[in-house]
Amino acid sequence: MVGRETELEDLKTLIEQSEKVVVVNGLGGIGKTTLAKRYLAIHNNDYDHIAFIEVSVDEEKGQSNFISAVANDPIIHENLGITLNPKLDETKRTRLIMNGLQQLEGNNLLFIDNATGDLPTSQVTLPTPPRWKVLVTSRVRLDQFALFALDSLSMEDGKILFEKYAGKVDGDALEELLELIDCHTLTIELLAKTYAKSLTMKNVGELVDYLKSNQLHHERLAKEITSEHANNKEITAYSHLLSAFILTDLTDREKWLLKQFTVLPPKPLTVEFLFDLLETKIGEEQEELSDLLQSLHKKGWLQESRRQEFFIHRMIQSILSYQLEINFQDSKNLVEGVTELLSFDQAKDNPIDKFQWVEWGENLLHWFKHSSEPEVFSLMNNLALRYQDLGDYQKAALLLEETLDSDLKNFGENHSTVARTRSNLAVVYSYLGDYQKATELLEKAVESDLQNFGGNHSTVARTRSNLALSYLDQKDYQKAVKLLEKVLTSDLQNFGENHPTVARTRSNLAVVYRKLGDYKKSIELHEKALEFDLKKFGESHPKLATRRSNLALTYQDLGKYQKAADLLEIALASELRSFGENHPNVARCQLNLGAVLINLKEYQEAHKLIERAFKIFIDRFGASHPDTERTKGWLDKVKGLLAGK
CATH class of the missing domain: 3.40.50.300 (P-loop containing nucleotide triphosphate hydrolases)
Structure with missing residues (x-):
């Protein structure tokens, strides 16, 4: 042992x-x-x-x-x-x-x-x-x-047990495998023996792939092995794991609840959170759900933490995925609940708080992505927007493209839902550098919104704002400024002076004024937006970094390099806290700060920052993306300065 x-x-x-x-x-x-x-x-x-x-x-x-x-x-x-x-x-x-x-x-x-x-x-x-x-x-x-x-084995003991049966293997792949099965003792033994007996599997990474794609039953894993747990009879890993978890002593309602735990990440959940997520009504429904949780805990299917949270072991979750018939109708409330958790209210939410629910959305999409239910496409839309916040624009685009296809089939060309999805997809295309595609989608979206809502509606203003930014990307500053001035007038009528939407529009308009050389107006609008957002959201909100970065660029154009550098250093620290080292927002901030430091003749530090930004853009977007090309230009410039050219 x-x-x-x-x-x-x-x-x-x-x-x-x-x-x-x-x-x-x-x-x-x-x-x-x-x-x-x-x-x-x-x-x-x-x-x-x-x-x-x-x-x-x-x-x-x-x-x-x-x-x-x-x-x-x-x-x-x-x-x-x-x-x-x-x-x-x-x-x-x-x-x-x-x-x-x-x-x-x-x-x-x-x-x-x-x-x-x-x-x-x-x-x-x-x-x-x-x-x-x-x-x-x-x-x-x-x-x-x-x-x-008795809990799972430690990671170290899990490695020793696997290698006892399979010999020395790649440590990183084995660690990933053990994390997937949560160091479940029997599964470690069965998979190690299966791997050792296989003549075709070249590495443990292949086992990881089978587990991730729910293919324990794959013919390549159907090796006859023996285990003391099976009284040393010839078995396969899949058949024996199924026999270790028999469902026939469970009621239909217990199976229904286990289905919910099967399609979610295996994380501890409070009873109150489950009530909300499953839209369980007060009274008998909540009492029944509490009883079901206690019964499944007593029978060994769920575990309970000291904080009275219930969770499912990863291996039970994996086995249940083979034994239970998972269908959308059983988990409809769950899909709607997670979709709501992934939704974002510009007026009050911090996108960072939403990132914890991305894994939940991904899990549900794994199970129901082939469903044609509208609730699934709503989930895809919200998940795509969170991918956008995370800087994963390719993933966001793929989901929104699917959502748009579905919306067109279900609602037709001029429906407001189609316009909303077009607008969301266009924003992602802009981040990916495809400005022409973005503009085409946004012009269609504005046309639909005008027909559906009229010229002064907030939805029209939002879509026009996105279109203006697309014109800005294409350097059509006159079109951009005309649209944003209309949007600001509309926003002030709809929301009043002190509203996040008004602050956002002022900030966007300030960027265009800077491009047009109207620095006084630009600084005035930037400072108003920054002051409002600071009071409304506080220092920890990512909006503040964006506002400071944009204001800094205006100071840079005016030759106030130290003032610009001070703002960008605060903004960069904020972006790093919010998104980590490899986010496009971080790269943009590093590039901007690097450019300012060149003007301050701090070439070594500028080179470090611009080189980091270039690596992020190359990894994320490739060499032909506008951000990558722009950064390459600055990188060549600072290298030349360092070389004395």
Whole structure:
């Protein structure tokens, strides 16, 4: 047995000190029986008598029965010298066996393997101290006994166990594999033996790919292997893992709830959060959901943290994906709930707070991306916008292109939903440097919005604002300024002086005024927008970095380089905190600061910043993107200055 030395010592202490039955509790395949048998092997001579009862599971019924296991065990009858009357029912025969055990002198141990919820029974009394200690393994929580919780292996022990069966393998790939299966003991053994037996798998990375794509049943993994967990019979990893988690003792409602945990990331969830996410109504519905959670926890399908949060083990989640029929209607409320979590209100939200839900959206999309339900495309739209915030414009474009196709089929050419998706997709195309495509989509979107809402509607203003920025990208400053002046007038009418939308439009208009050389107007609008956003959102909001960067560029044009540098240094620190080192926003800020430092003759620092920006743009967009080409120009310039040219 690999690892578990600490657990063995703790188990020994609990058995010695507890007057209760000791239950090694954990999910199927985690190593409960192996730990208990190892304890017996080490401490065999500490006991005068050891009795072993295995409670096997009826795979057709999905049930096990302690009384039946004892009553029909010929070995324990023979060893106790008890001749049982076959006419006696199983309960009476089990009582005779337990009474026989109780009469034995000495320090004794009864080991019951794989017990289920029928073990605590008023019909039969287990042997008791001081003559007997009772050790039980069970995936069911038997709360009236002394529980010894057994968790997954540590990462280090997981690596040792895998390499025990498969030999030395690539460490990074193995670590990724172990993370995917959450160091589940049985799965490590089965996959390691399968990998070792395969003549075609070249590396552990291939195992990782099969797991990620839910292909445990793939023919390349169908190698006949043996495991003590399967009584050393020839098995396949897939078939044995399925048999380790039998669903037939679950109600339809319990299966429904497990489906929700199967399609979400395996993270701890509070009961209140689940109520909200599943739109569970107050009263009987919430009471039922609470009961279902407790029942699944007791049966070993869900785990509960000390903070009363429920979560599912990754391997149970993986096995359930094969055993349960996952369909959209079962999880419709869940899709709508996560879509709402991914939504963004410009007037109050911080995009950084939304990034935690991206994984949730991705998980749901994995399951339902082939569904034609409108709720799925709403999810795709919101997920795409969060990809945009994360700077992953390619992913955003792919999702929005699919969404637009669906919207056109469902709503027709001039529907407001189609216009909204066109506008969102156009913004992403602008980031990708395809300004012509962006403009074409936005002109269509503005036309639709004007027909649907009229000239003074906030939706029209928003779409016009995006179109103006597209004109700005194409250096058509006159078109851009005319549109944005209209947008600002509309925004002031719709929202008043102190609103985030007004601040955003002022900031955009200030950028255009700078391009037109009207620096006074540009600075005035930038400072108004910055002042408002600082009061409204605080220093930690990414808006502040954008506002400062744009204002800095105006100061740069005016030759106020130190003032520009000070603003850009604050902005860069903010962008790094918000997005990390490899985001396009960070690269843009590094490039702008580098350009200002060139003017300040700080060439070494400028070179470092511009080189970092260039690497980000190359990695994200390739060599032909406008941002990459612009950065390359600045990089060549600073290299020349450093070389004295």
